[in-house]
Amino acid sequence: MDFNLTDEQQMVKENCRRFAEKYLKPKAAEYDKTHEFPWENIKMLGEMGMMGVVYPEKYNGSEMDYVSYAIIVEELSRGCASTGVIVSAHNSLCLSPIYYFGTEEQKNKYLSKLTTGEWIGCFGITESGAGSDAAGTTTTAELKNGKWVLNGTKNFITNGGVAHVAVVTAVTEKGAGHKGLSFFIIEKGTPGFSVGKTEEKLGINASSTTELIFDNCEIPEENILGKPGEGFKIAMHTLDGGRIGIAAQALGIAQAALDEAVIYSKERIQFKKPISSFQAIQWMIADMATEIEAARLLTYKGAALMGTGERRKYSKNAAMAKLFASEASHHAAHKAIQIFGGYGYTREYPVERLYRDARITEIYEGTSEIMRLVISNNVINEY
Ligand code: CAA
Numbered sequence: 001m002d003f004n005l006t007d008e009q010q011m012v013k014e015n016c017r018r019f020a021e022k023y024l025k026p027k028a029a030e031y032d033k034t035h036e037f038p039w040e041n042i043k044m045l046g047e048m049g050m051m052g053v054v055y056p057e058k059y060n061g062s063e064m065d066y067v068s069y070a071i072i073v074e075e076l077s078r079g080c081a082s083t084g085v086i087v088s089a090h091n092s093l094c095l096s097p098i099y100y101f102g103t104e105e106q107k108n109k110y111l112s113k114l115t116t117g118e119w120i121g122c123f124g125i126t127e128s129g130a131g132s133d134a135a136g137t138t139t140t141a142e143l144k145n146g147k148w149v150l151n152g153t154k155n156f157i158t159n160g161g162v163a164h165v166a167v168v169t170a171v172t173e174k175g176a177g178h179k180g181l182s183f184f185i186i187e188k189g190t191p192g193f194s195v196g197k198t199e200e201k202l203g204i205n206a207s208s209t210t211e212l213i214f215d216n217c218e219i220p221e222e223n224i225l226g227k228p229g230e231g232f233k234i235a236m237h238t239l240d241g242g243r244i245g246i247a248a249q250a251l252g253i254a255q256a257a258l259d260e261a262v263i264y265s266k267e268r269i270q271f272k273k274p275i276s277s278f279q280a281i282q283w284m285i286a287d288m289a290t291e292i293e294a295a296r297l298l299t300y301k302g303a304a305l306m307g308t309g310e311r312r313k314y315s316k317n318a319a320m321a322k323l324f325a326s327e328a329s330h331h332a333a334h335k336a337i338q339i340f341g342g343y344g345y346t347r348e349y350p351v352e353r354l355y356r357d358a359r360i361t362e363i364y365e366g367t368s369e370i371m372r373l374v375i376s377n378n379v380i381n382e383y
Contacts (some may be wrong), residue, residue: 020079046117077252095119192217203356
């Protein structure tokens with residue numbers, strides 16, 4: 001067992017940290033305030049190969065390993081959590097199903113533009129009545145005259161308002177439950193496909209979260225991903241990988257909260273001493289650092305297992321990583337505000353933003369309750 005990063009992974013970590021410190025962190029508060037999509041960040045990340053991290057060079061990807069991917073999302077999120085989730089949803093949720101389940105034609109047509117960041121991607125399974133119950137989809141796709149005709153509305157779609165390509169689930173066989181779902185690729189500009197309401201959120205304000213509306217939207221027959229009826233399994237496979245991305249995002253937010261809290265505690269004088277000299281503060285810092293270290297180990301292990309390509313090996317670990325890292329992130333941001341005291345509750349310091357940004361990591365890509373379900377199902381089946 002080796003707990004050290006490889007030289008290459010260490011270099012990725014240092015480069016991303018420098019990049020996030022220089023370009024992301026200074027603008028994170030402004031993006032949070034304006035809710036503007038950080039195009040500038042995404043353009044730079046595309047040029048750096050961060051929009052197609054693990055995908056082969058033949059599709060213009062960077063062909064890095066999955067641990068490097070987790071490190072990238074962690075370090076970007078440490079600077080700006082909105083940018084972190086944009087990169088994660090794009091890489092993990094849109095590119096992954098095209099890469100793992102797409103035809104060669106689909107990979108050449110879509111993946112090659114998505115990996116460079118020329119196109120942004122989104123993933124739609126959630127609907128108003130299908131959240132944790134991902135098989136409760138009501139959006140339909142009917143094959144008519146050689147075209148799939150889609151009708152329905154997807155909700156809470158990360159990157160929804162900016163995406164050039166959406167991958168979504170729809171019912172192709174009514175009454176067949178999860179076996180009746182299929183997965184489709186839809187391009188922006190297709191008649192009948194539009195972006196609906198943009199959500200006003202608690203945090204990750206620079207990321208775009210919208211509805212996707214399909215109103216007799218016709219797409220070519222070949223735009224199905226995998227075979228009819230495989231949609232649910234493709235969605236679950238995709239989410240296993242996505243959960244590593246969200247664990248890494250949560251980890252980055254938690255690390256930012258610890259960094260801010262430690263620096264502040266050494267500068268803030270009360271009772272004629274820096275507050276870092278008080279045991280009450282030291283214990284909070286110890287708990288934050290311990291949970292972050294544990295979250296990092298779980299996340300990197302999940303990512304390493306994901307690199308083996310065997311779903312059974314990492315589904316449980318991805319859920320454990322997301323569950324633990326998201327809760328650690330919430331705890332770290334909560335304690336950081338406590339250490340900052342009244343200042344922590346104001347917009348003058350970044351910890352209130354970190355607290356708002358952390359909260360979603362316990363919800364999207366599977367709530368903490370669903371993560372416990374996935375973990376317990378896997379553990380019970382191991383006996
Ligand atoms: N990989 C592949 N197949 C899987 C799988 C996985 N990880 N998990 C389950 N399956 C298969 C099962 O083997 C089963 O196959 P068979 O029918 O052949 O036996 C089938 O899928 C159905 O499995 P379940 O009976 O376990 O399915 P379920 O309906 O009980 O649901 C669930 C399971 C875990 C609750 C699932 O619905 C789930 O993960 N829900 C959460 C959905 C979610 O994460 N949504 C997030 C939306 S995306 C998002 O948030 C993006 C964003 O904004 C950033």
